[in-house]
Amino acid sequence: MICNKLLLIINIDLLTIGSGERHIVVMARVHPGESPASFIMEGFLDFITSEDVILLKYLRDQVTFKVIPMLNPDGVALGNYRCSLMGFDLNRHWRDTNPWAQPGLHAVKAFLIGLEKEHPVDFCFDIHAHSLATGAFMYGNVVSEDQQSEQQAFPKIFSAFAEDFSLSKTNFNKDAVKSGTARRVLGGLFPKSYTLEVSFYNYQKDLRSVPYTQKAYSDLGENLARAIAEYYRKYPTL
Numbered sequence: 001m002i003c004n005k006l007l008l009i010i011n012i013d014l015l016t017i018g019s020g021e022r023h024i025v026v027m028a029r030v031h032p033g034e035s036p037a038s039f040i041m042e043g044f045l046d047f048i049t050s051e052d053v054i055l056l057k058y059l060r061d062q063v064t065f066k067v068i069p070m071l072n073p074d075g076v077a078l079g080n081y082r083c084s085l086m087g088f089d090l091n092r093h094w095r096d097t098n099p100w101a102q103p104g105l106h107a108v109k110a111f112l113i114g115l116e117k118e119h120p121v122d123f124c125f126d127i128h129a130h131s132l133a134t135g136a137f138m139y140g141n142v143v144s145e146d147q148q149s150e151q152q153a154f155p156k157i158f159s160a161f162a163e164d165f166s167l168s169k170t171n172f173n174k175d176a177v178k179s180g181t182a183r184r185v186l187g188g189l190f191p192k193s194y195t196l197e198v199s200f201y202n203y204q205k206d207l208r209s210v211p212y213t214q215k216a217y218s219d220l221g222e223n224l225a226r227a228i229a230e231y232y233r234k235y236p237t238l
């Protein structure tokens with residue numbers, strides 16, 4: 001549990017998986033209406049905790065996952081589409097969290113700052129759903145030229161594992177409107193910080209439109225975990 005304070009009805013859960021020195025942060029549902037993010041999270045967690053896959057046992061020795069499945073549980077419980085209990089779009093307030101106005105987000109940010117001081121954090125993934133775009137894609141940060149290829153390495157691997165993930169739609173930007181997002185603010189702490197977006201309705205395959213199902217979202221979560229495992233196979237840290 002990360003926070004239980006005034007103006008937070010439901011506690012924010014934190015899951016710790018693995019025992020490695022290097023850490024990966026995975027979060028979802030800062031926007032409460034984006035329920036596909038929870039199906040992705042379900043597929044990710046089911047796979048990453050599997051005892052049957054040898055590769056995952058190796059991965060869990062290298063890496064510790066810090067997972068926050070629901071960043072805005074009050075908003076979800078209230079049936080809000082985008083905001084918190086207090087009416088804030090929390091994914092525009094990471095830069096200037098206030099312990100009274102955004103208590104959950106404030107506590108999560110303090111936790112992540114503390115985590116970064118104690119451990120190397122290789123990745124941060126913040127999972128969302130998109131009401132206009134098709135397929136799955138990522139937003140990343142604009143970084144210095146020597147870090148650019150490192151920043152682009154993960155989306156490339158992910159695209160090889162998920163047929164619905166589009167590398168061409170993945171983009172790296174620093175637009176002002178996104179300056180308060182997790183990806184932008186936490187990018188200052190964890191250089192490889194991404195927003196994972198998925199369509200609310202479909203993806204393209206062989207020029208056909210394939211509607212997303214609960215299973216397809218869950219598969220995307222599993223493929224995210226497979227891509228992480230492949231990343232550490234390719235760039236081992238032990």
Ligand SMILES: [Zn+2]
Binds near residue numbers: 034
């Ligand atoms: Zn969102």
